[in-house]
Amino acid sequence: MSTIGIIMATYNGEKYLTEQIESILSNTYTNWKLSIYDDGSTDSTLSIIADYEKRYPDKIKGYQNPKNLGVKLNFLHALKNSNEDYVMCCDQDDVWLPEKIQLTYQKMLELEKKYPNKPNTVYTDAKIVDENLNVMQSSFYKTSNLDVRKVDLPHLLMENKLLGCTIMVNKEVITKLEIPQNLRMHDWWIGLLSACFGNIAFLKQPTILYRQHAANVIGGQGKLAYLTNRISSLNKQKNVIKDTEEQAEQFYKLYKNSLSENQRNMIKQFARLHKENWMKRRYIAIKYGFLKTGIIRNIGVLLIL
Incomplete structure (x- = not known):
């Protein structure tokens, strides 16, 4: 045991x-x-x-x-x-x-x-x-x-x-x-x-x-609360996406020698999304499957990117 x-x-x-x-x-x-x-x-x-x-x-x-x-x-x-x-x-x-x-x-x-x-x-x-x-x-x-x-x-x-x-x-x-x-x-x-x-x-x-209580760092959130929060803070959500890209960049730097060629390419594409133009960001997200759960979240992703 x-x-x-x-x-x-x-x-x-x-x-x-x-x-x-x-x-x-x-x-x-x-x-x-x-x-x-x-x-x-x-x-x-x-x-x-x-x-x-x-x-x-x-x-x-x-x-x-x-x-x-x-x-x-x-x-x-x-x-x-x-x-x-x-x-x-x-x-x-x-x-x-x-x-x-x-x-x-x-x-x-x-x-x-x-x-x-x-x-x-x-x-x-x-x-x-x-x-x-x-x-x-x-x-x-x-x-x-x-x-x-x-x-x-x-x-x-x-x-x-x-x-x-x-x-x-x-x-x-x-x-x-x-x-x-x-x-x-x-x-x-x-x-x-x-x-x-x-x-x-x-x-x-x-x-x-x-x-769930007032001091929670992360809590449970239903669909309505999620949608309301995202709509009311679009600029904040754009910064969240950038933070997520930064996390991917950190991951790439630490693990690039262990990653497959496909994984390296995928993570690099994600980490540099903000450097692409409006159309290409959305094209890359759809091509590689950089998506969330459900239609509502993914509409949000495509709006925010």
Whole structure:
């Protein structure tokens, strides 16, 4: 039975941290180790972590970053330091369902049986809940209208599909992991890596209660909210596309020697979209499949580019 590493990133998480740790302790799969990387908390987060370290010295270990990294780099640096064959990412404010570790691990083993010795990633669905864990939506992906089948490189260059607080990666992902200067999100970066060099699998069963509250970095968003937000902030969305292109450029610089010729060409085309004229940007997006999920999102892409 493999030891599953669990990476939790914390920052002023005192309100929900205990509930999250207890949900991990209640999981049916018990051979795991939890590493908590704190990013400079000023509340009682560190005291809570220290208490759990004393109570579970063989299972829980806390670390303090020497400087604030932000949630994205905190996760990536923590993953890079991991020694386990399989590692899961964990937010400080959710609740894991009892079979999360077991179900995700089983899905990973199925993926590795088909694609051995490759950087493989598994991600799952989640139930969206309010601050008090009342279920608001039974499926994050149905609510967000994201097509979990489209995790090939061209689609992932334009749109992230992975929900980071549900993912498990194998050791080949960690071995291949390079940390960029700029990126949109850590789960997106892992998705790009796995799409290029390995494989990605989706488990449709929800494995966590994905808590929505005022301090969320990323939250669940329905189609109407998505459309309203995009229409009201077109200039902002253009900058988001540029940031996404910058992420692709960073990926190219770090991995160009490992990419196939086709992958290099595709990523370069995406990274320099903003340098092309109005017509060619749209032609390239359609030609290579740099698209999102659904008609509404893709109309938005073609308008914004």
